[in-house]
Amino acid sequence: MFRKKKLTVSKVIVYLFLIGTAISTIYPVIFMILSSFKDKIDYMKNMFGFPTVWRLNNYKAIFNSFDIRQMMFNSFYVTIAGVVISLIVTSMAAFSLTKLKYKGRNGIFSLFMFVLMVPGQALMMPIYVIMSKLGLVNTRLSVILVYVATSIAFSTYLLYQNCRDIPDEIMEAARIDGASYPGVYIRIIVPMLRPTMATLAILNFLSYWNEIVYSRLLLQKTQLHTMTLGLLTLNGKYGTNMPLLMSGLIINLIPALMIFMIFNKYLSKGIAMGSGK
Template structure:
């Protein structure tokens, strides 16, 4: 036993001596290896759930019960067809596109205009209003359920998909306003003053100068707004009570209750729901980091 311990300490001493002889180069190599392993672990935890969902959606129930984590012995598309046609995800998909499409357009217009006002215009209570907007960012959805429900019912917007779009805009707009304000504050005031000297109005300055300069942040806001509205469940559940008006998230919740034991069919529904999100993210991913850091860099 003593011999084993002594051999171990001798081995450790030799390793330390070797690293010391290499100096700073060994430390840098070790750091890079640790960072690589850490990033590899993060990538695995991100990619594997997607991989498991895809292979599960392409399995039969029997194949899933026998080999849950193995690649399917026979690829089947029956689950995708069942979720799309039989469950009715095709209708829910269209409803979601309408709600999210209208919501994102209004979201971008409202956030960019409000941000321009907060960043470059002078008016009374500007700071107080901006702080109020920031305060709305921390409000949880549950707090707004009762007042929003009373407002929606009084306006006759219950079971109205466009009405849900406006609710999404109201709830997600504070973050967009904050993001765009941070970017517009970095735009030199001299540019706006030069536009005024050339005879440009406030609207012309906003449309022809501020909007083109804010393209990276606007693209980032569009992606974030799309993802947030696409994945939202609570407000859709409360304000779209008719079966013909449901969104995809409501359809998935319904599938989980009805087909919870048939995991491949549920996985097929999740796969259909995730495809647009993944496509949008892959197309616009280069704008996300650029847009989020643009305001900080310019500021």
């Protein structure tokens, strides 16, 4: 009897803790949505309730003062190009580093692993200098290259682990049948790496989409700004107009939210995989 009662008390505490944490993750988003439909006065007077009148003014103001279409285009452009290039070069590298034997292979692999622990932000200045020497500052290509470069080590590492598990016999059999190495890569390796590649695509999509350090540095022209960069501008310009700020957050949130809802399973698997387990 006593034991049972004690159990329920601890259960209640555990649930309170879990639910409290859940509220802390959901509530800010609800707050964001509700606030985005208020005006400044309504927000101040009635911060936690529903809007007295549901207004679309904030969204209109954002669409008027920012070229959202252009920003969306820029964001999708750099993100998708980055994800595709990254997947191609890293899966090729993983194939080469696991299945083909040549001199210096281990050295190259150690180099990749060394880069894995380089703090990317420490390289802001030299990367800026290199980009300006290559004439790439204020081009979308510059951030695409930086995104790919900063994620190469991790992506290759993950694909390397996966590629190593593909049995050599499959490749050998294809070779006997006269397949070339590019053929082996396209017809055998890529299909077998597909689940890992899908996970990496989503993880990289999110991190490229949300990146601000290098995009801020290299994309200084307004017409090249990404959505996330636009949000930073909004934050600086209208930092005191909370409802307006909140509606900006919501617009930026939608693509990430969609990715989250559609690919939740892949995403969680990828995060767990990335732990090096």
